[in-house]
Amino acid sequence: MESPGVSPPRMDWESSNLPDTWRKFRQHVELMFSGPLQAKKEEEKCSYFLLWVGEKGRDVFNTWTLTAEQRKLLRTYYDRFEAHVTPKANPILARYKFHEKTQGQNESFDQFVSELRLLVKDCNYPNSEEMIRDRVVFAIHSPRVREQLLCHGPDLTLEKAVEIARSHELSQLQLEPNMADQSVHAESRTMKPEQTSKPTPGTEGDSTLGCREGAAGRGLCRTHDWPAKGRQCNKCKKSNHFAKEQHLRKMYPGQSFDSFDHFSKVLKGWSEEGYHPVHKERSEKIQDETLLSTIKYSRLTLSCVHYGARRTYQSNHERPFQHSLRMGCPVIIKIRYDRTVNKLVVSKVVEEHNHPVSAQLFQKYAQNRRPNAQERQEIEKLLELKVSAATLKGFVNDRFGKQMTLKDLHNIRQQVKKAKQNNLTDADQIVHVPAQSHQADIVPESLEKFHDTA
Structure with a gap:
């Protein structure tokens, strides 16, 4: 018996994810028994269940040894089939799948979070909400949202992370129609009939971006794979092209x-x-x-x-203190x-x-902490004047904006010392301070505050 307009449940035994398929099937069954078939007796409901579970499900049922009373209880069928389709828990595999999950480029944030909530169920984490929050931060598609989430530090909760990500996604969806309208208007103003076949050659933008540049540094791309699509120009605030200076910050295949x-x-x-x-x-x-x-x-x-x-090493000789x-x-x-x-x-x-x-974080990487030749010379001068490393560290951060560590300064000191021992005179490796110079004449004024606080 089928209720008009309501399709009966069907258990798909060929599914690659039987536990999830069973969960959805059972939910459909319970809705039928609490809705159109609510008036049926429980024994009749058991018969409906065996019809819906399919031939393979009935083969599983025939292997059970049940009493007459057990055959009349829906709970018996729910529990037995639940045990049949649910594999033995493997929290390691579950955690691997959880940490492998990243937000797809076309996947909505709500879909991403829902998938994480399903994956975390079998991980046996003591605090699932905290693990989902961390995974959202690490695996969200947008770098801008990730940076915004990191700025909240230890005060960030899953609820707050979801709120921030949803707000960003909503704002992007609201901007898309405006960008499309601006693109159509910009094309109608800029394109000419005779220019539809190919762009005007001979400009820097033509060779590096595949775009036709106008006198004001604006243009429209003629290729389908266009890095400026949907982006805003910093100069004129219009869409689908870059200002000339923006070209120096883009990297894409074919450039x-x-x-x-x-x-x-x-x-x-x-x-x-x-x-x-x-x-x-x-x-x-x-x-x-x-x-x-x-x-x-x-x-x-x-x-x-x-x-x-x-x-990794194939031998049994482990190197536990090797940093990578x-x-x-x-x-x-x-x-x-x-x-x-x-x-x-x-x-x-x-x-x-x-x-x-x-x-x-970007400023703390070694290549961004490394001083240039002129900065290096000034640092070496101060090292020869026996300025303490802690004082010099604060001075370098204030003067050059580089977050050098005490280890960085120690390495420079050792290099200068080694250069002296080898009698090197190359100015790129060592800078000699004249003997008649005085410390008061060499120490910059901006370093005085660090002497006072050191």
Whole structure:
């Protein structure tokens, strides 16, 4: 018997996830028994259940040894089938699946959180809410939302994290129609009939971004894979193109560069814009000596400092105190020299980290703490004047904006000492202070406050 307009439950025994399929089937069954079939006796409900559970379900039922009273109770069927489809709990596997879960590019935040709540059930964590909160921070798709969540520190709760992420997602959905309208109006004002086939060549934007640049540094792209799509220009505040200075902070496949210096400049802007701590993973020098000074590399791979897996050893000799930054981060950039256009071309870009990124964390990486040549000379002068490391650390942070550690300063001190012992005179390695100089003449005025507080 089927109620008009209501489909009966059906148990799918071929499902790849039987526990979840059983949970949904049972929920459907309970709704039928509390709704259209509420007036039926429990013994009749058991018969309906055996009809809905299918032939394979009845084969399972026939293996049971039940009393006459047990056959009349729905609880018997619920409990027995629950035990049949539920595998033995494996919290390690469950936790692995939980920590592997990341928000997909087209997955809504509510879907992402619902999936995490289902995955965490079998993990046996003492505080599931806290684990879901942490996973939201680490695996959310938007870097901007992740940075906002990290700024809350230990006060962040799951409820607050969900509120922030939902607000961001809602604002993005509300902005999309406006961006589409602006795109249509911008195209109708800028495009001409004779320009629909191909862009006007001969501009820097044409070679690096695939866009036609106007006199004001604006234009519309002619390619379907367009990095400016849906983005706002910093100069005119309109959509679907970049201001000229914004080009220096974007990295995408197909982008080309006239020289390695040009690439380095864009890479620096891209790293600072998205807080990407990248370094050289591998490289191949170009063989043509005429291009060595400009192109420099035939192939170059840059990766996040956390890229790749930590090295393991096949022997039983463990090295427990070996420190490694590697944690499997997928961020990578690959460029190669293209002879057909005589330029360096980006072949691959992955820019979504699997770890937190922020302005504060970015400044603490070694490559961002390292002083340039001029800063190094000033630091070496102060080290020769026996300025304490703690005082010098505060001075460097205040003067150069670099968060150097006491270990960094110790390493510079040791390098200077070694250079003296080897009688090195190269100015890049050691700076000699004239004997007749006085400390009062050399110590900068901005260092005096650190002397007072040291």
